[in-house]
Amino acid sequence: MGRYAIQISWRQDVNAELGFRGYISSRPFDGERAPQHVQNIVIRAYCDRKRLPYLLSATEVAMPDSFLMLEQLLEHIYKVQGIVFYSLLQLPSNSHRRQTMCAKIIETGRSIHFAVEELSIKNKGDLHRIERIMEVKMCLPNCLGVSELKEFYSIPE
Secondary structure, eight states: OHHHHHHHHHHHHHHSOSSEEEEEESSOBTTBOOOHHHHHHHHHHHHHHHTOOEEEEEEEOSSTTOOHHHHHHHHTGGGSSEEEESOGGGSOSSHHHHHHHHHHHHHTTOEEEETTTTEEEOSHHHHHHHHHHHHHHHHGGGSOOHHHHHHHTTOOO
16 A cells, blocks of 8 residues: 555656746736736746746736636646746735645645745745745835824924
């Protein structure tokens, strides 16, 4: 029985495409929008700089808050070496959902990369760092702006 399980695991690795699947969006994310061809150019350049074999990108559907394509990539994560997102901002805004998705990739020994930010998640420490970045991002809309700070501290313009 154990020998059979090893053969199955080996076959999955043998059938894996040796490369990193790009992940782009056909909709705005976090108020930002980049044309799909630009997203692909940025991902390809990132892969070239990092010497990561690039596979064609999967494009997320246009429905707001939908991650159908990303969920499909996660179901078949063992077929690739990892996923290269155009941006960190493409991750789900829901912390639990985001952490669950990223943890699944880490558990399979794969990695996630974010081309615009030049960041990656390869282990739990990296995931923790990305979560801190996302927490700061979520707080920023509630922070005082420069003009409000100047007014608060009575700093002349």
